[in-house]
Amino acid sequence: MSFSSSVKTELADLGVERDCCLKAETYGLLLFSRSFTASEMLLQTENRAVAQRWYHFVKKVCAVKPVLQESKAGVCHLSIPSPSDRIKVLETFGHSAQETSLHVNRANLEDECCMQAFVRGAFLSCASMTDPNKEYHLEFLMPRRRLSGDFVSILNELQIPSSQTLRKGVGVIYLKGSEHIEDLLTNIGAMSSTLQLMNVKIYKDMRNVINRRANCETANITRTVEAALTQAEDIAFLSEIGEFEKLPARLREVAILRRDNPELSLSELGKLATPQLSRSGVNHRLTKLSELAAELRKKHSKTKG
Ligand SMILES: [Zn+2]
Known part of the structure; x- marks a missing residue:
């Protein structure tokens, strides 16, 4: 019915x-x-x-x-x-x-x-x-x-x-x-129909909350992967122009970890480092790496031009 x-x-x-x-x-x-x-x-x-x-x-x-x-x-x-x-x-x-x-x-x-x-x-x-x-x-x-x-x-x-x-x-x-x-x-x-309608609404609202949360998690994963891709490009660029080997050891270690594990979050990368690094420690080094890459890209394109 x-x-x-x-x-x-x-x-x-x-x-x-x-x-x-x-x-x-x-x-x-x-x-x-x-x-x-x-x-x-x-x-x-x-x-x-x-x-x-x-x-x-x-x-x-x-x-x-x-x-x-x-x-x-x-x-x-x-x-x-x-x-x-x-x-x-x-x-x-x-x-x-x-x-x-x-x-x-x-x-x-x-x-x-x-x-x-x-x-x-x-x-x-x-x-x-x-x-x-x-x-x-x-x-x-x-x-x-x-x-x-x-x-x-x-x-x-x-x-x-x-x-x-x-x-x-x-x-x-x-x-x-x-x-x-x-x-x-x-x-x-129509009291019982009203109750039925309320039940449908509660169920729908709950499903919306669950969907929103799932979307939010997907967005987080996407952000992690996108950031990792940019970092991988930076590392590739630094190796290409022969600067990678010149990096300080601590920075190089994080760069290699990132390159080899693009799917991991920052805190997970930190655990792989020796000695271990905090999330912000990893973030600090990766930021430095991308700043360096950006600077060198600028220089590089000038000398080329
Ligand atoms: Zn009446």
Whole structure:
């Protein structure tokens, strides 16, 4: 089961205690269905639990006879075939058959509890969510563009920031960021999905820390190898111009150790020296070596030129 449908199944199982919230959720379920007019009321969903909820809530709240049909492909079609039933539904929520553009009728959302129930209904009818392992993205596909503004204001009142966009002429309201999505899921009562989302986030954050640390170690190794390569070039140059043999013994020893062990860190090189040298002792000598090489290169190119 996708994450999206497991959230919906969790919500579709939720009990609703207060009548005001039952009405508000039913309003959300209907208003955000595919059609909600005097001539057609229709919802299509692949989630059977959502279909059952829609069916029972509409029947109970509006006292009408909805019809639930399931196609062979497993898609549930919910409708209200009787014209007088559809008028009854509209009137239950303070709408009339004459309305041309539907707005959210706030009279159906008495309290904060009702707004949350309404958003839950909308979620069940028209929202989907990307698997949080891939991306934090939750969106409501507005069946009617005019509803977008009203719906965003309701989310704002619940302190859930959202964004709006148009996709192929269809209004989309979406949430990004795990925190905002968690807030929405908590508000509409999807507690176990919220916990699941938090777990995914903790796991992802941990994996990021581990990756960052691994990258950091790789960077250190790269730096060591690059420095060793430069030092090897310096030593080769000094030998070429016959200066290598003239180096003081202590400097020559470190240079040879470096040349023969390019992969070792400075402190590891120090341990190979006789007597042993500290990390900074090795560093000091190698710095001197490269300064000397730089100086001689300059001189060398002058005499050549
Ligand atoms: Zn309520």
